[in-house]
Amino acid sequence: MTAHAPREHKAHAPTHLRVAVLTVSDSRTERTDRSGRVLREGLEGAGHVVAAQALVPDEAGRIRAAVEGFLADAGVDAVITTGGTGVAPRDVTIEALAPLFEKTLPGFGELFRALSFKEVGTAAYLSRAEAGVARGKMLFLLPGSPNAVELALRELILPELPHLTGLLRRPA
Numbered sequence: 001m002t003a004h005a006p007r008e009h010k011a012h013a014p015t016h017l018r019v020a021v022l023t024v025s026d027s028r029t030e031r032t033d034r035s036g037r038v039l040r041e042g043l044e045g046a047g048h049v050v051a052a053q054a055l056v057p058d059e060a061g062r063i064r065a066a067v068e069g070f071l072a073d074a075g076v077d078a079v080i081t082t083g084g085t086g087v088a089p090r091d092v093t094i095e096a097l098a099p100l101f102e103k104t105l106p107g108f109g110e111l112f113r114a115l116s117f118k119e120v121g122t123a124a125y126l127s128r129a130e131a132g133v134a135r136g137k138m139l140f141l142l143p144g145s146p147n148a149v150e151l152a153l154r155e156l157i158l159p160e161l162p163h164l165t166g167l168l169r170r171p172a
Contacts (some may be wrong), residue, residue, distance in 0.1 A: 014165055014166055015162055016047055017049070017078060017161060017162065017165055018050075018076055018077050019043050019048055019049070019050055019051060019077060019079070019080060019161075020052040020053070020070035020073070020076045020080070021036055021039045021040060021043075021053045021054075021079075021080050022063070022080070022081040022082070023036040023054070023055040023056075023082050023083055023144075024056055024082065024083035024144070026058050026090060029055070033055055035144055035145065035146045036053060036082060037146075038149045038150050039080055039082060040053065042154070042158065046158050048161075051076050051077075052076065058083070058084050058090040058093075059092070060092045063081070063093055063096040063097065064100070067096075067100065067134075067139070068100070071100070071134055071135040071139070076137065077137060078137050078138040078140070078161060078164075079134070079137060079139045079140070080139075080140045080157065081097070081139075082143065083143070083144035084096075085128045085129055085141055085142065085143050085144070086126055086127065086143065086144075087126055087128070091128075094130060094141060097134075097141060100134040100135070101130075101132035101139070102132070102133050102134060102136075103132055104130065104132040108129070108130065108131035108156060109127075109128070109130050109131070111156060112129045112148075113125060113127055115151055115155055115156075119147070127148070128141075129142055129143055133168060136168055137165075138164050138165065138168070140152070140157060
């Protein structure tokens, strides 16, 4: 691979994607879901479409069912969740969704925590943010904090999502 390969791949990547957004929370409502709003506004501002959006409580079965529905939808290119990635007893998003990963991208969580450290200090390592491929689509598991969501979207997801989606659409 040449040094120009990532640039070339990005040049041929799809530009308008359809993304599903899931908020996981026991305390938020559609009206008070700031993190879901940050995702919607950020995605739409980048030219993407929020193809579906839902809010479910911190219950593994409900989380998994919602994401499996999004992944099964041919009109969805990627899924982003927010909430339930911490260490509290009710934080079960990782446990509910990690079994869906065909491939994990450890660098996503590593970079997210490194970027977060600059903003929140050592509390950054409390996040279990992850990303990977599930059913041939990108799946991002983000914290519930609106600031964390905005950071992940701006610095990590939006710059690479079209490229990642283009790579996943290639024939085997």
